[in-house]
Amino acid sequence: MAASPTPLVELRQVGKRFPGVLANDAIDLALYPGEVHALLGENGAGKSTLLSMLAGLLRPDSGEIWLNGSAVALDSPAAARAHGIGAVPQHSSLIPTLTAAENLLLGEGRGLRRPDRQAAAARFSALCDQFGVAIDPGRLAGSLSLGEQQLTEILRALHGSRVLVLDEPTSMLTPDGAKILLAILRRATADGAAVLFITHKLDEALAVAARVTVLRHGRVAGRFGQGDERELVLEAMFGRAAESMRPGPLPPAPSHKGRGSDVLTMHVPVALSIGAGEIVGIAGIDGNGQTELAEMLAGQRAATGSIMLDGRDIAGLDVAARHRRGLRYVTDDRLGEGTVGAFPIALNLLLKRIGDAPFWRHGIARKAAMTAHADTTIAANDIRAPGAWTRVGNLSGGNVQKLVLARELEGAPRFVIYNKPTHGLDAATQAAIRRRVAAQAEGGVACLLISPDLDELLLLCDRIFVMRDGRLLGPLANDGDTRRAAAALMAG
Numbered sequence: 001m002a003a004s005p006t007p008l009v010e011l012r013q014v015g016k017r018f019p020g021v022l023a024n025d026a027i028d029l030a031l032y033p034g035e036v037h038a039l040l041g042e043n044g045a046g047k048s049t050l051l052s053m054l055a056g057l058l059r060p061d062s063g064e065i066w067l068n069g070s071a072v073a074l075d076s077p078a079a080a081r082a083h084g085i086g087a088v089p090q091h092s093s094l095i096p097t098l099t100a101a102e103n104l105l106l107g108e109g110r111g112l113r114r115p116d117r118q119a120a121a122a123r124f125s126a127l128c129d130q131f132g133v134a135i136d137p138g139r140l141a142g143s144l145s146l147g148e149q150q151l152t153e154i155l156r157a158l159h160g161s162r163v164l165v166l167d168e169p170t171s172m173l174t175p176d177g178a179k180i181l182l183a184i185l186r187r188a189t190a191d192g193a194a195v196l197f198i199t200h201k202l203d204e205a206l207a208v209a210a211r212v213t214v215l216r217h218g219r220v221a222g223r224f225g226q227g228d229e230r231e232l233v234l235e236a237m238f239g240r241a242a243e244s245m246r247p248g249p250l251p252p253a254p255s256h257k258g259r260g261s262d263v264l265t266m267h268v269p270v271a272l273s274i275g276a277g278e279i280v281g282i283a284g285i286d287g288n289g290q291t292e293l294a295e296m297l298a299g300q301r302a303a304t305g306s307i308m309l310d311g312r313d314i315a316g317l318d319v320a321a322r323h324r325r326g327l328r329y330v331t332d333d334r335l336g337e338g339t340v341g342a343f344p345i346a347l348n349l350l351l352k353r354i355g356d357a358p359f360w361r362h363g364i365a366r367k368a369a370m371t372a373h374a375d376t377t378i379a380a381n382d383i384r385a386p387g388a389w390t391r392v393g394n395l396s397g398g399n400v401q402k403l404v405l406a407r408e409l410e411g412a413p414r415f416v417i418y419n420k421p422t423h424g425l426d427a428a429t430q431a432a433i434r435r436r437v438a439a440q441a442e443g444g445v446a447c448l449l450i451s452p453d454l455d456e457l458l459l460l461c462d463r464i465f466v467m468r469d470g471r472l473l474g475p476l477a478n479d480g481d482t483r484r485a486a487a488a489l490m491a492g
Contacts, residue, residue: 006069007032008194009054009085009163014063016049018394021386023049025218026063031163031194036185038209039198042237042426043398044384046218047198048090051167054196055087056080086157087165090397090424091335092149096142100124100152103141104159127155131184145287146172146332154184164188165196168397170204171424174285174452182208200426202233237426263446264327264415267305268296268315270472272465274415274446279437281461282450282472283486289470290450291332294419297448298322298329309415323352326414330404330421332450334397338404341393345385346374348392349407381406382432398429405436415446422456434460454486466490 007030016024024046031037041047052058053065056074064071067083074080080087094103101124102117124137133151141149150172157164164185170178185195185208199205205212206226214222214236222236260276270293274280282290295301299319307315314322319329331338339348350359350370358369374388383402385395392400401421408416418437422430437460441447451457457464464482465474466489473489476482 007066008068009196010066011050012064012066014050014053014060014065016046016053016058016061019386019390021394022218024053024060027215027220029196029213029220031196033162033192033194034189035211036189036195036197036209038205038212039196039215040200040202040205040212040233040237041215041221042200043429044396045215045237047200047215048167048396049218050215051087051089051165051196051198054080054085054163054165055089056085081160084160084162085165086159086161086163088150088153088157088167088169090167090171091333092141092146092153094141094149094152096140098141099138100135100141100144101137103152104156106156123159124155127159131155131158131180131187133180133184147174147177147286151177151180154181158184158188158193162192163194163196165198167198168200168424169197170199170201172286176285200424202230202237206230206233260444262308263310264297264448265306265308266297268293268303268307269305270470272472274448276444276446277441278463279441279447279449279461280475281457281464282448282467283454283457283464284452284467284490286452288467290467291419292470293467294329294331294417294448294450297417298327300329320352326412328408328413328416330408330416330418332420332423334400334404335393339392339400342391344374344389344391345378345383345395345403346370346388348403349374349377349410351407377403377406377410398425401425401429401433405433409436409440413440413445415448416440417448417450419450420452421449422451422453454483457486458482 009031011027011029014024014027027050039047039050049058053060054074056077056079059075065074066072072083074083095106101121104124105120121137128135133155135144135148135152141152144152150169154166154169169181173181189195197205197208210226212224212233213220214224214233216237222233224233262273263276265273284290292301296303297307299317299322303315305315306313309325309327314325314327335341353359355363359366359373371388378385378388381402383399383406385399392403421437422433434456437447437449449457449461458478461478463475464478464486465472466486468490476485
């Protein structure tokens with residue numbers, strides 16, 4: 001569809017500042033009907049802040065937002081929805097105790113009227129049929145896989161919207177889920193919708209979008225079309241030699257050692273042992289029991305068998321006790337579970353050490369000790385934030401993940417569970433995290449890496465299992481035939 005001379009949405013010199021951070025600076029951006037426009041940039045470039053302003057969650061400090069040729073004030077999410085803007089944040093905003101269909105009713109301003117659940121289920125089913133999605137409208141949102149939650153959020157945003165704003169929409173999706181998303185976008189734009197597709201993935205942006213705008217440090221660093229050279233786009237994104245920032249996995253440095261004596265042995269009910277210095281991977285389509293297994297090992301779910309860490313059964317210990325023994329868990333839900341967004345960095349770094357000296361004395365917090373610890377951790381882990389007492393909710397996803405890793409790897413970990421540690425992150429941050437995983441193994445730590453990214457597992461792991469229907473299949477030695485074998489197991 002040809003671009004209209006009047007955009008559905010236009011940002012004119014929009015700016016937003018937080019204490020110590022210029023998140024967006026004089027942003028100009030136009031979204032036309034029938035078009036996917038990609039907003040590209042590394043973590044912390046200001047992409048999510050821009051989404052929050054379009055969604056009515058934040059108000060610009062400067063500039064204007066125009067809709068259909070007129071300036072508007074998007075001073076609440078309800079105002080954004082009333083103007084036909086549907087926004088999907090990177091992290092789920094569904095109510096887990098409501099069904100998928102009931103979540104469709106959120107924000108409709110029904111007042112005291114009883115919700116018509118039957119009508120909501122019918123509307124949800126109609127949306128699923130329209131866009132080729134298979135999700136039971138009666139399932140609780142909390143029981144859906146992360147990918148299904150993401151698709152549910154997108155269907156909710158599409159309901160009654162002419163403008164769709166998606167923040168890292170494929171970060172939780174399997175390859176099949178990503179194909180479904182692309183089909184949804186094709187149908188939506190064919191009906192005249194405008195889509196702002198926010199991502200850090202260059203290949204993804206060039207595949208779905210007619211036009212690409214690159215943000216860097218909160219400013220527009222370049223505007224590109226599909227015919228432009230990717231090296232120019234990379235240079236605009238990172239501001240340094242594009243050759244070193246090519247997408248895809250980078251070799252870990254240093255390379256890790258081979259398997260040592262068993263550190264972790266479990267029968268819960270699946271059986272697995274992991275040796276010192278070994279990285280064991282778990283592949284599989286999301287929702288086959290990977291997170292449940294990780295939570296059982298971490299102590300968040302009851303274990304039905306033995307979990308031996310350094311020869312001692314820890315199945316009866318709680319999360320904090322396992323943490324003290326050296327078992328660490330990097331969750332796949334970095335903002336909802338791994339941190340408390342309303343708390344500052346300093347407190348989030350100590351969530352599993354509440355009450356411990358030297359940060360508390362006789363139950364009283366010692367702010368100076370907390371600040372010193374946070375300042376040291378921020379500097380050592382390249383966490384980009386104004387200071388120790390910055391709210392974690394104001395950080396980009398990449399910086400939140402750096403915080404979680406810093407907390408879990410502090411001290412002397414013996415066994416670390418990494419659950420999708422690089423999902424939703426830019427290429428530079430992914431490479432840094434992969435190197436850190438490899439360095440932990442080099443130091444003798446036993447590692448369990450759960451990832452839907454088979455390339456990541458092949459890059460890092462000594463052995464790979466496939467998880468399907470709650471069962472571990474394998475192991476597969478990481479050799480030249482592993483990709484085909486793993487794909488066959490995943491496909492059944």
